Amino acid sequence: MSVLVVGISHRSAPVRLLEQVTVGVGDNPGVVAGLRETGPVAEAVVLSTCNRVEVYADTEGFHAGVDAVSDLLARISGVPLDDLKKHLYVHWEGQAVLHLFEVACGLDSMVVGESQILGQLRRAYATSRDEGAGPTLHELFQKALKVGKRAHSETGIDEAGRSLVTVGLERAVAAVGPLAGRSVLVVGAGSMGALSGATLRRAGCGEVVVANRTLARAQRLAETLEGDRK
Numbered sequence: 199m200s201v202l203v204v205g206i207s208h209r210s211a212p213v214r215l216l217e218q219v220t221v222g223v224g225d226n227p228g229v230v231a232g233l234r235e236t237g238p239v240a241e242a243v244v245l246s247t248c249n250r251v252e253v254y255a256d257t258e259g260f261h262a263g264v265d266a267v268s269d270l271l272a273r274i275s276g277v278p279l280d281d282l283k284k285h286l287y288v289h290w291e292g293q294a295v296l297h298l299f300e301v302a303c304g305l306d307s308m309v310v311g312e313s314q315i316l317g318q319l320r321r322a323y324a325t326s327r328d329e330g331a332g333p334t335l336h337e338l339f340q341k342a343l344k345v346g347k348r349a350h351s352e353t354g355i356d357e358a359g360r361s362l363v364t365v366g367l368e369r370a371v372a373a374v375g376p377l378a379g380r381s382v383l384v385v386g387a388g389s390m391g392a393l394s395g396a397t398l399r400r401a402g403c404g405e406v407v408v409a410n411r412t413l414a415r416a417q418r419l420a421e422t423l424e425g426d427r428k
Contacts, residue, residue: 201338202260203289203297204267205245205252208308211285212414213421215277216249222275223251230329232270238262241332243339245301245322247315248422249308254298256334260290295338302346304355308422309396310389311355316346363394367401378402387415395423 206219223229223246233242233255241256251271257263268286272279289297297306302319304311323331323339331339350356371377382403384395387410395406406423410416 200257200260200291201294201334202255202257202263202267203252203287203294204255204264204271205250205287206271206282206285207250207252207287207306208415208418209306210287213418215281215285216251216418218277219251219271219275219282220246220248222277223271226274229253229270229274230326232274233266234329236266236270238266241335243323243326243331243335245319247318249418252301254294254335254338256332264288298338298342299345302342303349304346308389308392308419310393311350313350313356316343316350319343319346363390363397366394367397379404381405381407383407383409384419385409387412387419392419392422395419399423 206216208216211219223244229244230242233239233253238257238259239255240258243254245252245254253267253271255263255267257266268279268283271277271286272282275282300306301315304313304315307315319339320343323335323343327336367377374380377398378401380403382398382405384391384398384406387408391408391410395408398406406420408416408420408423410419
């Protein structure tokens with residue numbers, strides 16, 4: 199048996215397709231049960247957040263595992279399989295483990311270093327534990343949570359981007375005055391743009407407009423910021 203990751207996220211898919219998958223999968227316990235009913239998958243954990251859906255599986259074969267996970271995600275989400283496959287990413291064995299550790303550390307998040315992902319991983323494992331997580335994934339997720347916790351507590355990764363944004367906003371206030379209630383433009387929808395937008399929302403800014411080279415990522419960030427506002 200080997201560890202496989204099949205996923206879709208804000209990095210790989212347009213907003214509407216990603217939303218269709220996240221809504222379809224959600225906390226649906228049928229995903230784990232359905233995977234275990236397939237021949238290739240012995241264990242499974244499903245991580246589902248607003249920005250990603252990832253299936254971690256202990257499977258007897260690469261191609262059989264990818265097909266089993268892809269087919270089930272397409273069936274549950276209602277996205278045609280051919281359309282879904284264009285936006286899925288796959289990691290196998292060592293790369294699958296490395297990817298999980300990067301996710302736990304917040305390195306793959308829209309806002310790099312955010313620590314909310316640790317709680318999401320913990321809940322994903324707890325949800326899947328009774329139905330689809332056996333000894334292989336138990337050990338892997340326990341190690342990932344320890345790695346993530348250590349990275350957040352010892353490296354200051356949570357503060358790295360936040361410090362740059364804070365300095366930038368302080369200079370903006372010095373130049374134009376208080377930002378509360380003002381409309382602002384965020385250029386770029388990457389991790390720094392996302393962190394800037396979230397910080398501006400907390401500061402009480404009015405409309406936050408996102409400009410980005412690709413429309414889909416700009417829409418995704420704008421919708422995330424609007425959700426934070428609500």
